[in-house]
Amino acid sequence: MTAPPHDARPTGRARALPDTQQGMRRRNLARVMHAVSAEGSLSRAAVASRIGLTRAAVSTLVDELIRAGLIEELGPERPGRVGRPGSALAVSGHGPAGIGAEVGVDHLAVCAVDLRGEVRARAVRHGTNRGRAPEPVIGELTGLVRQVVAEAEREGLWPAGLAVAVPGLVARDGRTVVRAPNLDWNDVDLGPLLPDAYSLTVDNEANFGGLAELWLVEDTPRDFVHVSAEIGIGAALVVDGSLLRGTRGFAGELGHVPVRPDGPACVCGGRGCLEQYAGEEAVLRAARLEPGGDRVGLLAGRATDGDEDVRRALREAGTALGIALTGALNLLDPEVVVLGGALAGLAPWLLPSLESELARRTAGPPCPVLVSRLGPEGPLLGAAHSVVRTVLDDPVAVSGR
Structure with missing residues (x-):
């Protein structure tokens, strides 16, 4: 499944559809896509019940x-249901795919995700x-993108974005890197450097x-602070989804919140x-360790020992981290704090002092701190799922390919 049922809605970057008959049809197509995507498989009747349209209207969509x-038909629903069995529907495992890429300080990564949410x-x-x-750097990333796209195309997929x-x-x-201190990049427009296809x-x-x-982890609340860390530290502030x-x-930009104003440059x-x-x-400097290829593995291993x-x-x-998070x-x-990225792998040794600092400094009751199951x-x-969701949000935009 590409997203839990409670979040079947546009991402916030989707194009607003006009309040016309054509715009309403496109919104209803999106509602059908989200309903089927969220459940894994549904009959036409079940879709109609969930989105509040007639069965005839849903069947046309x-x-x-x-x-x-x-969308594809999987065949008759499982036996044992009352009445004539309907045909189960599922989002297609072929067709458009989201291509996600990541530029890290010490790595590049690319993946293709289909409409079912599978890598x-x-x-x-x-x-x-x-x-x-x-x-x-972007030249090497482009090579990885082409490699992933070629592999995805062999499986009947094509890049939706x-x-x-x-x-x-x-x-x-949505294309200019204004400042990336740990890469030493400033005002870099990635548009001309990446394939224009x-x-x-x-x-x-x-x-x-x-x-x-928010999209992939079940029961994630709609108000939370997600902290992600490698060499740098950033946060995503999610408010009402x-x-x-x-x-x-x-x-x-949590990583550049000062915790000790007279500290190191x-x-x-x-x-x-x-x-x-x-x-x-x-952390490696404070622990008197030399950086290696797997910094988190090194720290976790030494801490375990x-x-x-x-x-x-x-x-x-x-x-x-607790001092910096207190202000946020x-x-x-927020309802919770979620530790992601490298922090997820070091949570057993970070959490006691982090939670103690939050309990001491926050005005209200202590905010729960969860560890991301997605990690790094x-x-x-x-990134890949953001493209998938643009397809779910407006399937008409890609259906004419």
Whole structure:
């Protein structure tokens, strides 16, 4: 399934449809797509019951979606139901797919996700991107995109769009990286650097991680703060099921909230930022360890083995994270905090000091802290699923391909 039933709605970036007969038809097609997607398989009658349209109207909409290759019939429903069995419907496992990509400080990743939410192709390249010019990095990413698209096409899929997660601030145009300090990129328009065959969206990796949490993890509340970390630390602020982006689209820069104003200099130009205490490299420095290929695995392994330097560094990172999060919790009053990215793998050693700091500093009752089940996969999956949801939100836009 591509999303839990409670979130069968547009992502917030979908084009608004006009209040005309044609606009109503397109909205109803989207309602059918979301209903079938959320349940896995449904009959026409069940779809009609869920979205409040007549069976005749739903049947017409379903036939159109079948002709477009977006929905397929699975055959008669399971026996034992009263009355004549209907034909079970499911979103197609062929046709449009969402292509998600991620530019990390030390990796590139691309995946293809079909309308059923299944990852059908994937490619990863490990290696540092810090300080490299955008052109060669995006050139390598483009090679991975083409590799994944070719693999997906062999399985009967075609790319409905490309969404790229980056560790930095992204302008509201959805393609310009305004500032990515850990890559040393400033004002980089990714549009000309990526294949122009695809509809492109670029967003902050923490935002895509938060959306993945909202769409893919059952029982995720509609108000939460999602914290994502690798070398940098970002946050997605989800309010009433939508991202809180801010005036310029820069909301969520948790890593550059100062926790000790007289602390060490940060790549952002400030001092004592959270990243200097809770980012992966900062924790490794505090633990007197050299960075390696699998930083989280190294820290978790040493902490499990009882290395007191590592455990102390993680406790201090949890305290710093609690200080930085306190302001967000007091301002927004979310239902939960979700730890994602690298933080998910280090949660057993971060949580005690983090929760203690939140309990001491927040005005109301302590806010629960959950650990993401998606972990570091969240941003990449969120990027790919954001494309899938544009198809669900407006199937007419892709049905004419």
